[in-house]
Every structure is written in C-alpha cells, then in structure tokens.
Amino acid sequence: MNIIYAIDLLGTMVFAISGAMAANRHGIDVFGATFTGFVTAIGGGSLRDVFLNLRPVWVDDGNYLLAILVGVSISIFANRQLYKLARTLFLFDALGIGFFCVVGVQKSLAYDSSPIAAIIFGMFSAVMGGVIRDTLMNETPLIFRKEIYATACLSGAILYVLLGLLSVDPNLNAFISAAVIFIIRLLAVRFKLSLPVVGG
C-alpha cells in the first residue's frame, strides 16, 4: 500500500511537470504554470471521482498538492535541464499513464461502476489532465493529434477488465495491464504508429 501511494504521488508530480512545461513553452507566467501543472496533474482523476460522486483524493490529502508544488518548482528551476531529459520524461510519462489507468479502473470497479464505464474512467484518469491542459493552452488536444496514446490506455483498461472476469489475481492483472500500456506506447512512438483518419 505504501508503494502504491508513493507511485501515485510521484506520478502526480510528473504530470505537474508536464503541465508546467507546456505553460513555460507558451510564455505563460509562473502562476499560470503552477495552475496548468495543477489541472494537468489532478484533472483526470478528479473528473473520474466527480462522476463516481466521490470527493477527489487531493481535497482531503494535502500531500498530492505538495507533490504538484514540487513538480512545478522542478519545472521552473530546472527548465533547461528538463529539455535534455526528454527521453527520460517520455519513459516516466509512459509508466505514469499505465499506472494511473489501472488504478482508475480499479477504483471505478470498487465503487460499482459498470465494467464499460470503468474502462472509460481508467482512460480518463490517465489522459484527461492532458486534454484540459491543451484546451487551456488553446491547442487541439494532443491525444487527437499524435501517435497512439489514449488508445494504449484504452487497450490496457479493456485487458484489465477482461482478465478480472477470468479471475486473474488483481496484483498480477494490474502489473500485466500497466505493462501492456507501457509497451504499446513505446512501440507506437518507436514505429510512429497512428490511427487512421475517417474521410481523410
């Protein structure tokens, strides 16, 4: 349980970094960067929790907000170094979406959502923060433009629900499903895979 909590805080911090860096690229001030880091980090999980009629976890546990402040501070004080770490950040992001997606599916099922809604909430948990970030930056959301991203999450979420129906051990299931998301994401970027466009 402690490890899950630590990963959750770490993932929140990494998402905050990605949001703050996007704001920095747009010439937005440090408050705007903090704000964008915040919504990127908590957007997906909060939307899921609101739809499940729960209070988002960061409302009661201040540690998530501290993790975001740390992430934003890193993006401010180590802005140039972060660009050199692009590959490392990409790997963290791929790990992060796998983790957040699986945790999102688990939480949704624990609060009695239908399995198909749990799949959607898993994906939401991983990608909606980025959608809100891009909408705030006045860009077409990244998940609509680039290599397979949300689709990787969707695949992992479907896999988790299917393996759950087959009574696979939850911990093993979580590990496999998150790994599948990570691997699909790596392959997509390595081979520049993208989905077809209709009527294009």
Add this chain to the structure above:
Amino acid sequence: MNIIYAIDLLGTMVFAISGAMAANRHGIDVFGATFTGFVTAIGGGSLRDVFLNLRPVWVDDGNYLLAILVGVSISIFANRQLYKLARTLFLFDALGIGFFCVVGVQKSLAYDSSPIAAIIFGMFSAVMGGVIRDTLMNETPLIFRKEIYATACLSGAILYVLLGLLSVDPNLNAFISAAVIFIIRLLAVRFKLSLPVVGG
C-alpha cells in the same frame, strides 16, 4: 417507460454521431472521433447530474456507452452516406434536443432543484454536449454563432415549468414542450432567424 428508455438511447446515439462527424471533419483520428462522440453524447446530462449531486446514468448503465459506440461506428463506416442524410440528421437533432431538454427539466424537478435551475438544466441537457464538442474542436461554440438553437430549448423548458405550475398532465406537458422546441428550431432554420447582437 420502455419507450422513453429507447428514445433516450437513440438520442444518445444521434448525439454521438454528430460529435464523431465533427471530429472527422477536423481530420482527427478514430480514437479522437470516438472520444468526441462520447463527450458530445454524455456531456450535457452528465453536467446536470453532477450539479444535482447524482451519478450520471451511464456510469451504472453500460447500454448508454454501447449506444455511443454504435453511433461512432455508424459515423466511421457510413461517413459519406451521412452527409447525404444531412436533412434527416437535422430533423433527428431537432427532435433530440426537444426530448433531452424536457427529460432534463423533469429530472431536475424530481431531485428538488428550484424551477429556474430546472429550466437551465433542461437546456444544459440538450446543448452542453455540443458546447464541449466545439470547445474541444477549438471553435467558438455553435450555439453562440448560428440560428436559434439553445433559445428553442430555453423556451420549451420555460413552457414546461409554466404548464407544470398550471397542473397540466406531465405526459401531455412533455409532449407539448418538446413539440414547441422542435417547431421553433424548424422555423428558425427555415427562416434563418437569429438573435440580435449587443453593440454590433
């Protein structure tokens, strides 16, 4: 009750088609089209339910999500044919917003909102999906630009509340109010009616 449920699923599907078609027009991939179809279909009702402190219906009932998948599939596999059906889709949309608006007012009143809030929730149920769709597509929302649309919903919602205060039978009231929305919408498009702009 079964007919209402069937109409609700059908309306959800039609809204999903409209969202997915918008994404197709923007050259967005099939995942983005599915995502846009989803938020267009569930956006308005979900916002209403969240403000009423309820769980949106699709969280517990997977059939709504299946209806969306059917709608998105139609938009993908029958994309060209749909453009030829523009007039039919317009009629479905006008029927759909009337239906969703009235159902939205009824649900809000059933959960003890003030009558004026119920009017707003009725309109939200019908038009907010489209607002979110247009914001995601990075466009000024359609309801701000074209012929009377949300105003038709607003008129029908006000009528429903007024007739309810006069103790008109709920079923008759629902039929009349939805019909008024449908007719206003048809007249607005036929005669290119639009609202005035302030300071224009």
Add this chain to the structure above:
Amino acid sequence: MNIIYAIDLLGTMVFAISGAMAANRHGIDVFGATFTGFVTAIGGGSLRDVFLNLRPVWVDDGNYLLAILVGVSISIFANRQLYKLARTLFLFDALGIGFFCVVGVQKSLAYDSSPIAAIIFGMFSAVMGGVIRDTLMNETPLIFRKEIYATACLSGAILYVLLGLLSVDPNLNAFISAAVIFIIRLLAVRFKLSLPVVGG
C-alpha cells in the same frame, strides 16, 4: 448574515456583467451573452462545490439566477455606459474577487477540506469563472496573460488560513484577507506588476 448574502448576490451580478460584456465584444448574440454571463458568475463556486461533493448553491436558491439575469440585462441595455464605467467596474471586480475568495476558503474549511485544498478552492471561487469565460471565447485565459490577478487571490487565501491557525477572529480575518487581495490587485494594476515567465 443578510449582508453577506446581499454581497454574494451583488458579486454574482457583477461577474455576470463581466461575462456578458466579453460575449458582446465578440459579437455573440444575446443568448450567448446570457450563457457566458451565467458560467462566468457561477463557474468558480460551482467547481468548488462539485469537488466538495455538494450541490452548488444556485441549484436550490433561484435568487442567484435572478441576480445573473439582472446583470446580463444591465450589460445589454447599458452596454455603452458600462464602457465609461470601466474604472468603477474594475474596483467592483477587485472587491468581488476578494470577497469570493475568502468565502470560498471558509466554505471549504467548513466542509473539512485540507487547508491547502481550501486555499486552492478560495482562488478557484474567485477566478475559475473567468477562466471558463475566456476558454469559451476561445482566448488564452486572462489569468495567464495580465497583471497579478489569481496571485492576489492566492495570497489572500494563504493569509486567511495562516491567520486562522493563529486563532484570529474569523470576521476580522475575513476582512483583513479580502482587503489584502483588493490592495494587491490595485497595486498590481497601478504599477503594472506581473510575474516572471520561465525560459522566456
């Protein structure tokens, strides 16, 4: 208590005016102006309440919606005069964000949020309506672009929580914290203070 309620309604009206005026500037019709006035006025508080798992106050109390209608009507019928009152509106806005911010912190703490979340909710209550307004208008949110705005709220919210920890009388604390927000905002505009941009 009656004075707080009256100020709350007045502040809601002023925010509705600011939203409707933004829509008027964009050549949006009267419905769109009403809609934009509405989301600007209720956006921040509603988001806070949804995250606290409460029903927004306007769902049950129709007076808030009437205050919005009055504000929108003023923006429509006195559009030109309002531009001459720019300085007065600015002062009202600076007072309004101070008031909404402090009320937001108080409500969050009353519903057992963590102090750091209460600070964020205070700021949200004051500025999120404007963020939604600008996103709807398809602009980069104002809080990302101009002189210290949200930062003033953030400072006041932090001050309120700190003075609360020091057991300062809540009414005195509210007055001091709101006044600090008002003064920071005035100084920021007077001396064109803005936050630094990272990597600029």
